[in-house]
Amino acid sequence: MTAVEVAPTSAKAQPRIPRRKMRPITLEVIGLAVGALAWEIVGLAKVSRFLPPLDDVVGRIWDLLQSGQLREPLTQSLSNLLIGYAISVGIGVTVGTLMAVSKYVDYALRIYVNGLMATPSILLVPILYVVFGLSSFTLIAVIVLYATVFIVANTRSAVLGARHDLTEMSQAFGTHPVRGFFEVTLRSAGPEIFGGLRLGMGRAVKGMFNGELLIAVVGLAQIERTYAGAFDATGILAIALTILIIAVALTAALEALNRALNSWAVSHSRPSS
């Protein structure tokens, strides 16, 4: 019989303590810092006169804020954005849900949703201008046009893919189908619906700027147009950076809301046993 050699166990053997992982927010900050540093270096190297260093651009934003030049256009743009986005959410979630629950509504509207998703929204902006004229109503309509269809498509897909086993369970316990739909089906689709809302927010920001640029030349686009006419690269990038900050801040706010409402889907707890 062959003896089996057993490796001696070290008396000092200790369980391996896993290294502490970096938090996602830390990684995001590092990513931003690296990008900012790269921009600053390229800007200082004067690779192109149209790419000034980052600190010049940030300084211009600060000057615009200090002088009050940014306040009114920013307020105008943001209020249009928030009104347009709120309308998009209302229409998008309602229509998307109706498409998911009724095949008749789905058949009737699917072609429009698919068509609008494939068509560049910018092509339809002049039509809105003709219909609504030169007013902030047109700018809001452009935002709605840009954002709504993506919210509709995502809501439809979220409700169709919701946990229907939970709906049946709720019915087994005597829940009224309508109550079960709102309390169980729609709730289980919540995280996916929020995915569409985030996408819609990005589209709404695009719609806000394109609308201002193409129709009224007001708000942030008005300042942008002025800088573009003067070939002022620092000014152009200052407005672009402002819009980027608005988009990131609003998306982060939505994400925070998603985490608060749907923490069960966002958390990644492991089963205990």
Next chain:
Amino acid sequence: MVERDVMVQVDRVSKSFIKHAKRGKVDVVPVLREMSLDIHRAEFVSIVGPTGCGKTSVLRAIAGLLPIDGGRIVVDGREVNGPGRERAMVFQDPTLLPWASALDNAAFGLKQRGIRKVERRARAQEALDLVGLGHRSGALPQELSGGMRQRVGIARALAVDPSVLLMDEPFGALDEITRRTLQDQLVRIWEQDKKTVIFITHSVEEALYLSDRIFVMSHAGHIIETISDLMPRPRTREQESSEEFVMLRAKIWEALS
């Protein structure tokens, strides 16, 4: 007329599913064909049979979740037309609300019945204690193991204090050790208040260990064998190797083959 001690009467129940075939044609697939069975008050019955024989369909019909095409189902003297307060179901998948704690999941049925918050939380906690999960009442489903989740599903059904407990392969997806633990727990709970239990399973051994009576189904709800003379209670795991258990198991397998 339903006999006094009959709790659930399935009387010549038929159910077919319509399958849409090519060129606008439809195929009618019968899942229950004039099926009849009586289940007595406080009885623990199991229905065993191969996949697709209609076990789950008959249970869902009794639960009121599956409308039937013909015949009638009577539970506690009342004809079934939909889900009812006297019945509660435990699903194969625990189907817990992922956003709700174990306590809120266990209280779900009570909430739907309009029970006040304080009372429903107390009753749900009691049900969780009964299944040995009282200490994890604040945990979300994703923080619980498969066996624990299934116990929350059982607690949810027990919390509403139904006369009839409908269990659709509740331990089917669990490992053998957890399955046996939950079987023992179920027997203990059932012996406390003797609810009428209809238990669907693939496992012949599980049915023999738990039941007073076993219906063996073949296809479309056709009962090919009813085994009544099972081992006396209380039962032990040691009995699983007894001659009586082996003979009963062979009898069921013979009917199934």
